[in-house]
Amino acid sequence: MKGRILEVARRIFGEYGFHGTTTRMIAQTVGIDISTLYYHWGEKGDLYEAVVLDIYEDLREKLIEVEGLIRGKPLSERLEIAINEMTDYLFEQPEISNLILFRYFAKTRHASPLDFRVPEFMSNIAHSMGLVPDKAQFPVDAKMKMLAVMNAIHNFVSGENFFLALLGSEHEAYVKGVKETLKFLLIPAFASGDNPCRPAKNA
Amino acid sequence: MKGRILEVARRIFGEYGFHGTTTRMIAQTVGIDISTLYYHWGEKGDLYEAVVLDIYEDLREKLIEVEGLIRGKPLSERLEIAINEMTDYLFEQPEISNLILFRYFAKTRHASPLDFRVPEFMSNIAHSMGLVPDKAQFPVDAKMKMLAVMNAIHNFVSGENFFLALLGSEHEAYVKGVKETLKFLLIPAFASGDNPCRPAKNA
DNA sequence: TTTTGTTTCCAGCAAATGATGGAAGCGTTT
DNA sequence: AAACGCTTCCATCATTTGCTGGAAACAAAA
Numbered sequence: 001m002k003g004r005i006l007e008v009a010r011r012i013f014g015e016y017g018f019h020g021t022t023t024r025m026i027a028q029t030v031g032i033d034i035s036t037l038y039y040h041w042g043e044k045g046d047l048y049e050a051v052v053l054d055i056y057e058d059l060r061e062k063l064i065e066v067e068g069l070i071r072g073k074p075l076s077e078r079l080e081i082a083i084n085e086m087t088d089y090l091f092e093q094p095e096i097s098n099l100i101l102f103r104y105f106a107k108t109r110h111a112s113p114l115d116f117r118v119p120e121f122m123s124n125i126a127h128s129m130g131l132v133p134d135k136a137q138f139p140v141d142a143k144m145k146m147l148a149v150m151n152a153i154h155n156f157v158s159g160e161n162f163f164l165a166l167l168g169s170e171h172e173a174y175v176k177g178v179k180e181t182l183k184f185l186l187i188p189a190f191a192s193g194d195n196p197c198r199p200a201k202n203a
Numbered sequence: 204m205k206g207r208i209l210e211v212a213r214r215i216f217g218e219y220g221f222h223g224t225t226t227r228m229i230a231q232t233v234g235i236d237i238s239t240l241y242y243h244w245g246e247k248g249d250l251y252e253a254v255v256l257d258i259y260e261d262l263r264e265k266l267i268e269v270e271g272l273i274r275g276k277p278l279s280e281r282l283e284i285a286i287n288e289m290t291d292y293l294f295e296q297p298e299i300s301n302l303i304l305f306r307y308f309a310k311t312r313h314a315s316p317l318d319f320r321v322p323e324f325m326s327n328i329a330h331s332m333g334l335v336p337d338k339a340q341f342p343v344d345a346k347m348k349m350l351a352v353m354n355a356i357h358n359f360v361s362g363e364n365f366f367l368a369l370l371g372s373e374h375e376a377y378v379k380g381v382k383e384t385l386k387f388l389l390i391p392a393f394a395s396g397d398n399p400c401r402p403a404k405n406a
Numbered sequence: 407t408t409t410t411g412t413t414t415c416c417a418g419c420a421a422a423t424g425a426t427g428g429a430a431g432c433g434t435t436t
Numbered sequence: 437a438a439a440c441g442c443t444t445c446c447a448t449c450a451t452t453t454g455c456t457g458g459a460a461a462c463a464a465a466a
Contacts, residue, residue: 001443015310016222016309016310017220017222017223018223019219019222019223020221020222020309020311022424023424023425024422024423032444033444033446034425035425035426035444035445035446036444038424038425038426039442039444040443044423044424044425098308101304102308102309103365104361104362104365105358105361105362105365106219106305106309107219107223109219109223140372140376141380141383141384143370144366144370144383144384145384145387145388147358147359147366147384148358148359148384148385148388151354151355151362152351152355155307155308155354158307158308162306162307163307163347166346166350167343167347169343173343177343177344181344181347181348184348184392185348185389185392188391188392189391189392204413204414225452226453226454235414236414236415237415237454238414238415238416238457239413239415241455241456242412246454246455247453247454
């Protein structure tokens with residue numbers, strides 16, 4: 001039961017955000033009484049925290065998987081695989097992107113501790129993308145590049161409904177377009193070292 | 204008075220989103236009674252709509268201004284100027300980015316009409332960035348590239364607090380870093396036509 | 407001064423919302 | 437059967453929230 005509540009809460013918090021979600025919405029969707037929810041999870045904020053931890057854990061596992069997939073491949077291939085994998089994965093579980101963006105951008109009327117898990121993720125993926133030479137040091141500019149990359153995917157996943165209407169596309173074409181757009185943006189920038197034509201520096 | 208309410212509403216809706224904002228919060232910040240707010244603006248949803256229209260209008264004006272600034276310049280310079288201008292502008296008025304992202308990503312428990320103004324913006328800026336050869340037709344893939352670009356800026360603006368903590372930076376260094384990261388990503392991708400080395404096609 | 411129209415505030419309602427106490431259900435152990 | 441622990445539900449509370457009626461305050465016109 002506790003698990004089922006968490007699953008549903010994840011979806012609903014992802015759709016409506018913290019303040020847009022009521023404990024009654026969750027309980028009703030699960031099909032239980034609201035006090036059963038409180039029995040298992042305590043106050044709303046605690047459930048929300050649990051949801052966030054849950055999605056971070058899932059995301060962490062996926063990133064490790066992707067890291068394994070791309071290890072040893074040449075850089076531009078690494079990028080392509082990573083983009084394909086992460087895009088498909090997140091489109092299957094859009095709550096992940098939704099919740100991450102919510103946490104980045106939305107203030108929760110009650111203070112919530114800032115996140116701590118993100119840097120670890122970024123360090124791993126940045127390293128396997130060849131962005132940082134040595135895993136120990138992770139300079140700020142590399143972190144920002146990673147943020148830009150991850151956010152670009154999250155945006156397209158989270159904004160699907162809005163953007164579908166705007167573009168007049170269907171889901172499948174949209175997903176394909178997202179991958180192409182991401183590659184269009186990312187590969188030239190990150191693979192510049194591979195390309196003997198482009199100078200490595202651009203400040 | 205009506206105007207002052209709108210200003211404050213803009214900031215607060217931007218920070219907390221639709222559901223995270225209460226009409227009392229707005230009235231209190233303005234320093235007026237809550238019914239004065241209702242007298243001028245009607246229900247909460249109407250005020251929110253007015254706020255959204257307001258920020259779109261501001262954004263539209265700024266985009267026109269930028270369009271004028273970059274006209275005639277070579278492409279990579281156009282990109283650089285546009286990035287600098289838009290980044291500075293949005294950091295001064297982060298509610299704009301906040302509200303736009305909120306509208307993209309967050310469901311509002313009550314249905315709200317999807318937006319209509321975005322395509323026009325995108326068309327203009329895409330044309331002046333050299334993304335579409337002829338202003339009349341605006342293919343889907345070009346639209347998606349524009350979305351990626353605009354969202355990249357909005358993300359960094361909206362997520363400033365979160366990302367500052369994550370990066371351990373200060374505001375000024377952060378803004379500088381945002382511009383550099385954006386250029387790092389965008390210039391190689393969009394200026395490929397200028398660069399005789401990179402082939403134009405990348406599918 | 408009275409009138410008229412506009413704006414602001416006070417008081418309060420109805421519904422929604424977060425949260426709880428306590429009783430009932432239920433499976434396991436004794 | 438009785439006792440026990442765990443889980444679920446019913447009833448209910450206090451607060452928050454969106455919203456409104458009506459009275460005061462104010463300013464300009466008559």
